[in-house]
Amino acid sequence: MSYQFNFDWIATYWPVFIAGIWMTIQLIVVGGIVGIALGILCAWARSEGPKWLGFITAIYVELIRNTPFLIQLFFIFYGLPALGFRMTEVQAAMLAMVINLGAYSAEIIRAGLEATPKGQVEAGASLALSPLQTFRHVVLVPALQKIWPALCSQVVIVMLGSSVVSQIAVEDLTYAANFTQSRSFRAFEAYFVSTLIYLALAIALRFALLALGDMIFATKRRATR
Amino acid sequence: MSQIGFADILWNLIMAAGWTVVLSLISFVGGGLLGIVLLFARIGKVSWLRVVVKIYTEVFQGTPLLMQLFLAFFGLGLLGIDVPPSLAAGTALILWTAAFLVEIWRGCVSAIAKGQWEASASLGMTYVEQMRHVILPQAFKISIPPTVGFSVQVVKGTALTSIIGFVEVTKAGTVLANATFQPFTVYGLVALIYFILCYPLSLSAKALERKMNVTHRH
Numbered sequence: 001m002s003y004q005f006n007f008d009w010i011a012t013y014w015p016v017f018i019a020g021i022w023m024t025i026q027l028i029v030v031g032g033i034v035g036i037a038l039g040i041l042c043a044w045a046r047s048e049g050p051k052w053l054g055f056i057t058a059i060y061v062e063l064i065r066n067t068p069f070l071i072q073l074f075f076i077f078y079g080l081p082a083l084g085f086r087m088t089e090v091q092a093a094m095l096a097m098v099i100n101l102g103a104y105s106a107e108i109i110r111a112g113l114e115a116t117p118k119g120q121v122e123a124g125a126s127l128a129l130s131p132l133q134t135f136r137h138v139v140l141v142p143a144l145q146k147i148w149p150a151l152c153s154q155v156v157i158v159m160l161g162s163s164v165v166s167q168i169a170v171e172d173l174t175y176a177a178n179f180t181q182s183r184s185f186r187a188f189e190a191y192f193v194s195t196l197i198y199l200a201l202a203i204a205l206r207f208a209l210l211a212l213g214d215m216i217f218a219t220k221r222r223a224t225r
Numbered sequence: 226m227s228q229i230g231f232a233d234i235l236w237n238l239i240m241a242a243g244w245t246v247v248l249s250l251i252s253f254v255g256g257g258l259l260g261i262v263l264l265f266a267r268i269g270k271v272s273w274l275r276v277v278v279k280i281y282t283e284v285f286q287g288t289p290l291l292m293q294l295f296l297a298f299f300g301l302g303l304l305g306i307d308v309p310p311s312l313a314a315g316t317a318l319i320l321w322t323a324a325f326l327v328e329i330w331r332g333c334v335s336a337i338a339k340g341q342w343e344a345s346a347s348l349g350m351t352y353v354e355q356m357r358h359v360i361l362p363q364a365f366k367i368s369i370p371p372t373v374g375f376s377v378q379v380v381k382g383t384a385l386t387s388i389i390g391f392v393e394v395t396k397a398g399t400v401l402a403n404a405t406f407q408p409f410t411v412y413g414l415v416a417l418i419y420f421i422l423c424y425p426l427s428l429s430a431k432a433l434e435r436k437m438n439v440t441h442r443h
Contacts, residue, residue: 003303066377066423067416068384070395075416078408156287163289167388174291187299195292202287 009184010193013176020176021197023090027172028159028205031097035158036151038098039105040140046106047113048135057106064103069161072096077168093165093172101158108150112143145217152209156202163198173197229405235414241397242418248393249380249422251315256322256379263327268334270352278327285324291385293317298389314386322379329375333368334360370437374430377423384419394418 045057064072076099077092087095116139124134144151166174177194181187263281266274285293297320298313337360345359387396398415402408 062424062427063416063420066381066427067419068381068395070384070387071398071412071416071419074395074399074402074408075412078402079412080409082407082409160287160289163291164385164388174289177292177295181299188296188303191292191295191299195288195296198289198292199284199287 005189006186007189007193009180009186009189013180013184016176016179017173017194017197020171020173020194021201023170023172023175024159024162024201027090027093027097027162027165027170028155030094031101031158031162032155034094034098035101036105036155038102039109040144042102042106043109043113044135044140046110061103061106064100065107069096069100070164070167072100073164073168089165089168089170092168093162093170096165097158097162100161101154104154104158105151108147108154109143112147113139115146116143141217145213148213148217149210152206152213155209156206159205160198160202173201229401231410234401234405234407234411237401238394238397238411238414238418241392242394242422244391244393245380245383245395245418246422248311248314248318248383248386248391249376252318252322252383253376253379255315255319256326259319259323260326260330263323264330264334267327267331282324282328285321286328290317290321290382291388293321294385294389310386310389310391313389314383314391318379318382318386321382322375325375325378326372329371330364330368333364333371336367337363367437370430370433373426373433377426377430380422380426381419 042057042061045053046061047054049057073093073096076096077087077089080087120138120142121134124138125131129137162172163174165172166178169175173194177190181190184190263278267278267282269275294313294317297317298308298310301308301313301316341359341363342355345355350358383393384395387393387399390396394415398411402411405411
């Protein structure tokens with residue numbers, strides 16, 4: 001009945017965990033950067049782009065936001081090869097994360113874009129900025145600055161959600177826990193340790209993203225002054 | 226051996242989707258009840274209770290739901306009981322849902338203007354009376370749209386329970402995809418079923434929010 005906790009296996013299996021952490025970090029760096037870029041494009045399409053493009057984007061955003069990430073992952077990895085799109089596990093995981101974050105960040109960024117007062121756009125035009133220049137300097141950057149904390153939270157959510165990519169055999173942190181528990185039979189301890197690592201990663205990622213935001217937007221502010 | 230046709234796939238998925246709905250309801254109602262209890266601790270006067278609930282929400286929001294499911298599955302097993310996947314799934318989802326609802330509801334309570342507290346205090350109301358008659362009724366009203374919005378996350382969260390072996394629509398999809406070699410059709414249908422479950426919730430959350438903003442502006 002009384003269970004003895006045992007963490008001796010860490011001495012043997014820590015390299016598996018390091019490899020897993022590194023994979024999780026790679027996934028979120030690629031997924032985060034490309035996903036936010038896709039989100040900016042989609043937000044532009046929905047608020048400024050041609051009507052038909054906005055419509056297609058709206059369907060994409062709603063489809064992704066109303067289905068589980070796990071199903072999106074399975075659809076991409078198992079379903080798309082039937083149409084001739086073959087990819088490795090890691091590519092499928094990255095694609096799924098990009099598509100997922102793209103949809104969520106599109107909604108967040110759009111909220112920021114729509115909060116820009118119309119007078120600012122007109123002011124940009126009166127300074128002879130092209131529509132694209134106005135969008136980039138007057139609308140997009142202040143919008144990103146406004147919604148940056150929400151965007152950071154979403155990136156952290158996607159990082160935590162990435163734990164399911166172990167289901168298509170991507171060797172991430174969750175895979176490390178699965179692997180270790182199947183060898184050492186210390187299931188609870190293996191998942192406990194990886195949960196703590198995820199918590200540390202989430203805190204570190206959030207801190208790093210907020211610091212990055214401060215850096216980017218502080219220089220922008222100085223440049224515009 | 227008989228072939229599994231499209232109609233069979235669809236019928237089996239719909240039957241399994243019933244379990245997705247049942248688990249979602251259990252998680253949402255259970256998480257909501259636990260959330261209310263935790264909310265009172267979170268906004269109450271006892272400081273160590275506030276800290277405990279704050280740590281609770283940080284931990285459950287800062288770790289993957291999949292890990293929580295694994296820990297519930299193997300952790301409950303340590304107590305010496307035989308853990309069916311449904312028990313682990315329900316436990317983890319209730320704890321996870323409660324962590325998010327507490328934070329949403331705490332936000333709603335702190336959104337109530339400070340003047341409301343002062344006005345009710347000046348009428349000689351006690352803390353409990355203030356809560357009961359002034360703060361909570363108003364907080365309840367503004368909490369409805371984000372709470373409905375979060376229910377979408379709960380429905381989607383139940384998909385992860387397939388990984389610890391609970392048979393709901395995702396698990397049924399995996400089994401059917403393996404049996405029929407038609408992953409494109411099967412996972413497409415599974416996605417469609419989730420969409421049909423979630424989209425009305427998303428839409429009503431958005432509509433409620435819009436309605437709230439209109440009434441707030443006047």
